[in-house]
């Protein structure tokens with residue numbers, strides 16, 4: 001990606017388009033604004049300085065980011081010039097680039113994490129003081145978090161009325177197509193490889209077997225979902241062994257596709273379809289996209305929640321202290337509870353975990369092991385390809401029972417019953433726990449209940465080939481409820 005500076009400050013005026021997590025050309029309002037103004041565009045990605053962001057991307061996200069930037073670079077080159085890569089601090093990098101290119105405007109799409117909001121606000125102000133036109137736009141959400149308010153004027157804390165309000169405003173029916181032509185302007189660029197985003201360990205090597213980062217990969221994932229899975233989504237989305245969900249989450253996180261594009265495509269598909277299953281499947285799917293909106297709404301209005309429970313009573317919750325070895329067993333998929341271990345291994349090997357299993361492993365960590373939800377959220381942050389501050393915070397606080405519209409604390413997921421219900425033939429478990437594969441279906445989800453003879457026939461010695469359960473599920477559930485009682489009335 002090394003480019004020489006070729007353009008001069010003569011010719012049509014130039015605008016910088018600062019790509020962040022909007023790594024696409026279609027339905028990209030910042031890019032469109034610069035293009036519609038007749039500007040030559042300097043497309044830049046700035047690798048933020050670590051002090052700019054307390055939630056720098058984790059290991060898995062960095063792998064995705066590397067490949068997504070490479071894909072964006074390829075897509076831009078079809079328009080004549082590649083992506084300019086610079087290093088932060090972002091403000092200095094933008095000012096320098098504006099000086100070098102003579103750019104008179106800077107456009108970007110908004111981020112909604114508290115630190116990014118503070119940084120971007122300060123950058124906008126300084127650039128304007130410098131005499132530049134600085135504009136931010138919305139590429140990431142269906143609705144701005146401040147555009148929706150309850151009747152009494154505050155933010156929503158309950159999902160159903162929130163989603164009703166969204167539907168009342170109307171979901172996008174159209175999204176801007178990719179631009180036919182862009183007038184790009186080259187500038188000096190670092191090489192992508194010098195950012196060192198790819199993990200040094202072979203851990204991430206297998207991710208490429210499962211994913212195709214970039215705008216093209218996102219469009220393919222959406223098309224595949226609409227053609228093959230949408231009709232069964234309403235029921236299929238709960239079955240971890242099936243490929244029944246869209247797997248759009250990392251693409252959405254990096255903005256390779258936006259929710260407006262997804263909503264418009266889903267609604268067009270519904271309009272064309274005569275099949276009831278497709279209709280209800282896509283209604284449910286859009287509702288899930290609504291949870292993503294809700295998560296961003298909450299993060300915007302309650303910016304403390306990545307670190308602290310929204311329900312303040314949980315500040316006094318008696319979490320287990322010395323939990324390092326138990327946390328590690330959970331991280332490594334060695335808890336002895338099959339559905340939990342299968343999920344944690346799926347995460348490690350593919351950088352993704354099925355939503356139902358995410359709820360089960362999070363419930364097990366926070367309720368059966370009484371480990372603070374923040375420890376689980378941190379591990380997800382580092383290992384999920386779709387790690388997203390808004391969605392992850394909501395997912396963890398919802399499951400731990402301390403967030404907005406959360407699962408009631410006393411509802412503790414039972415991993416054995418969840419497994420028997422949603423993976424009855426054990427296909428998911430056998431994929432991730434080959435050491436248990438020879439157990440009959442009825443014992444697979446709770447090998448400690450199997451007879452000695454069955455275990456022997458399946459070639460398993462518990463405690464050696466597969467761990468004994470870290471905790472007794474019934475006993476630990478009772479302990480969790482007792483812990484909750486201690487803060488309930490606080």
Ligand code: FAD
Pocket residue numbers: 237245246247248249250252253285288289290291292293295353354355356358359362380384386387388389391392393394395396399
């Ligand atoms: P689909 O079922 O196809 O849904 C379509 C899209 O809707 C998803 O891509 C996602 O953007 C959104 N969505 C779906 N379910 C949810 C949900 N429950 N909350 C918010 N948005 C949702 N999702 C992330 O994107 N990043 C995270 O870091 C993340 N952490 C989570 C942690 C926990 C403990 C839990 C329980 C859930 C978490 N989720 C997270 C939500 C959800 O598990 C994933 O979005 C989903 O599994 C992604 O798969 P998919 O794209 O096939 O989803």
